[in-house]
Amino acid sequence: MPKVGIIFNDIKPAACEAAVVWQEKLTALGCEVHVANGLGGLLGYSSPGRPVCHTPIESLVPPHFDESMMFALVLGGDGTVLSAFRQVAPAGIPLLTVNTGHMGFLTEAYLNQLPNVMERVLEGDYRLEERSMIVVKVCQRDRVAWEVLCLNEMVLHREPLTSMCHFEVSVGNHAPVDIAADGIIISTPTGSTAYSLSAGGPVITPGVSVTQLIPICPHSLASRGIVFPDSETVKITSANTDPLVMVVDGNAGSYVMPEDWVVTERSPYTAKFIRLRSPEFFKVLREKLGWGLPHIAKPTSVELP
Structure with a gap:
């Protein structure tokens, strides 16, 4: 029975709804599912009166999230992905990142693609990309x-x-x-x-x-x-x-x-991203940031009114 995690942004209704739906679906498929929210990776901000608050890196790993977990599904935007890796990187858990936010530069798929994506991942049809x-x-x-x-x-x-x-x-x-x-x-x-x-x-x-x-x-x-x-x-x-x-x-x-x-x-520790295709970094740059898009040709002459 595969062990799967779900980490979601609990201030986004779409992420909360998807977390409930996919917890039920994965359980029905015979998976052992454990759920955590992205707040566990947010250390917050200190104040001048209390400038530091030491939290050891390894202590942020959620309960039941360990090396035996096949992967964890992340539902949110880039901020949730950053928080989730802070939680699971010490346990070496790969993350399937699904965008329910805006930019989604670090995410692999969109919410409407998740049924097909999850089928592939559960069959092991993916590769890992490790980032420092x-x-x-x-x-x-x-x-x-x-x-x-x-x-x-x-x-x-x-x-x-x-x-x-x-x-x-x-x-x-x-x-x-x-x-x-x-x-x-x-x-x-x-x-x-x-x-x-x-x-x-x-x-x-x-x-x-x-x-x-x-x-x-x-x-x-x-x-x-x-x-x-x-x-x-x-x-x-x-x-x-x-x-x-x-x-x-x-x-x-x-x-x-x-x-x-x-x-x-x-x-x-490294950040392990689940990729459904070969990473195409330049394509992501073009789609998300407009890098390398062709310029529109300027007219050679302009007629005056």
Whole structure:
């Protein structure tokens, strides 16, 4: 009897309804079904009075979600997918991601396609695509005060965001560099099409084993984005006396006090996506972001009225 999970966004009626329907359908097909909502992967945001709240990475795995689970069905948008991987990546569970939101950049199918999709997946007619994740840590003196798994990006900035900050950044064993900017983005290849792209960073195909650092609105022509091997650890400290705000994947955050520092490194866990066809990254870029669409030819002459 296959063991299957369902993770859904419980603030979206379509996702809630689909979760109930598919729990009943999968149970009728003889599956052992366990259900969790995407809130379990949302760590929330700290406050200045309580800047960190340490939740170990492995403790976010929902009950009964373990290595024996064949796969988990995710019903929601990209935010739910990011949250779900934070929950199941330590258990190595593949995710079948179904879009009930808007953009759905990380999703594999739409809700109306689910009957045919589920039939194929239960028959094992799919392949896995593994994507790298990073671990983000807030360190205080000799301890880790906060940590989180990240599939897209970590953003570090002051409040308000438009206030410039001076960062000291060390990548691996290289000499530290000083960056004056509104903030810093540390992004995976998956996150290169998210905030990093909006901040002027390059698009990186998911299979490349790199990390990128993108300054947000740098105050120098010399401060530009950099791409480096994801085997390199990044350490970031601030020269400012005010606390910083760190946001990870848009749904988890912590205050970083002046005496703290932030460390990012490649995670031993990966995000396993169920794919029904060979991944076509450029096709997704074209369909979701309009990349590479042909330009409309301009007329050679214009008649005046």
